Every structure is written in structure tokens, then in C-alpha cells.
């Protein structure tokens with residue numbers, strides 16, 4: 295009987311299968327990546343959410359929420375302030391009034407990225423602090439030509455309830471104080487997430 299066992303172990307087909315499985319097992323245990331089912335992360339059905347809020351870009355006064363942090367030696371020679379980099383921690387509210395309920399902050403920066411028109415590179419996170427999205431964030435990376443009617447910027451990701459987020463934000467200036475530069479911008483955000 296021992297004889298037949300050892301014979302079958304060395305059968306070429308048996309040996310081939312053994313080799314295949316041991317290679318697969320080794321590949322699995324040494325690998326830094328694996329395939330998961332979305333359900334194993336608790337991800338169920340993808341949904342589409344629309345968020346609307348008002349963004350307050352306050353550049354004037356002692357309580358400014360957007361402050362210039364850098365510029366090029368030549369920035370002032372451009373009408374478009376090419377090279378100007380502004381850091382913001384702008385409040386987001388449910389209504390156009392600054393005193394209406396705060397739902398989060400837009401934290402990040404905008405940089406004048408065009409030599410010929412006022413067009414910003416926007417790199418920011420919407421950090422929500424209200425309702426079910428409290429603690430969740432969305433990340434925006436886009437182009438914002440502030441004098442055109444509706445600007446569209448991609449939502450490139452998110453965290454918390456917005457994990458795996460993708461979508462777009464539409465920005466429309468509602469008010470601009472031409473003396474101070476303070477602005478209220480309506481944001482409509484459409485985002486797929488789980």
C-alpha cells in the first residue's frame with residue numbers, strides 16, 4: 295500500500311497539481327494586494343446625492359477667511375494676478391446669508407493659473423460639520439474661471455460617507471462686493487458614493 299501511495303505521489307499529473315497549488319498559495323501569502331468584494335467593506339448600492347450650499351469667500355477685513363500667501367515677482371503686472379496663491383478656510387452655509395446655518399468649510403487654496411483671464415486652479419476639501427455628513431469630506435480639483443456664469447469642477451474623491459466619491463460641483467457667483475472682493479458663491483454638488 296505504501297508502494298502505491300508513493301507511486302501515485304510521483305505521478306506527473308499529481309505532481310503538477312501540487313506544484314500549481316503551492317505556487318498559488320505562495321503568491322497569495324506574499325502579495326501586498328488582494329481582490330475584495332465591495333460587500334466585504336459594507337458597500338451596498340451606489341447612490342447619487344445633490345448638495346447645495348453657499349460659499350463665503352471673505353478676503354477683506356480682520357476676519358478674512360481667504361488670505362494671499364504667495365505671488366510671483368510679476369503677479370502685479372497681470373490683470374489676472376497670474377501666480378497669486380490664496381489659502382482659504384471659507385464657511386459654507388445653507389442659505390446665502392453668512393449668518394445662516396453653517397454646514398462646513400471649504401479648506402484649501404486657489405491659485406491664479408491664467409495669464410489672460412481670471413481663472414483659478416482650485417484645490418480644496420469640503421469638510422462637512424452638519425447632519426449625517428458631519429465628519430465626511432469631499433475633495434475638489436478643478437478650474438474656476440470666476441467671471442463665467444457657471445463653473446464646473448470635478449469632485450475627485452471623498453472620505454467618511456463620501457468614500458469612493460466622484461462627481462462634479464457647479465459654482466455660480468451670487469454676490470460680489472466689487473470694492474472689497476468678498477463673494478458669495480452658490481455650489482451645487484452632484485456626487486456618486488455609497
Ligand SMILES: *[C@@H]1O[C@H](CO)[C@@H](O)[C@H](O)[C@H]1NC(C)=O
Nearest residue numbers: 352353354355356357358359
Ligand atoms: C471679527 O470677528 C469678531 C468676533 O466674531 C467680531 O467681534 C468683529 O466685529 C469682526 N470684525 C469684522 C471686521 O468683521
Ligand SMILES: *[C@@H]1O[C@H](CO)[C@@H](O)[C@H](O)[C@H]1NC(C)=O
Nearest residue numbers: 422423424425426427428429
Ligand atoms: C459633528 O461631529 C463632532 C465630532 O464628532 C461633534 O463634536 C459635533 O457636535 C457634531 N456637530 C453636529 C452639528 O452634529
Ligand SMILES: *[C@@H]1O[C@H](CO)[C@@H](O)[C@H](O)[C@H]1NC(C)=O
Nearest residue numbers: 421422429430431453454455
Ligand atoms: C474630514 O476632515 C476632517 C477635518 O475637517 C477630519 O478631521 C476628518 O477626519 C475627515 N473625515 C474623514 C472621515 O476622514
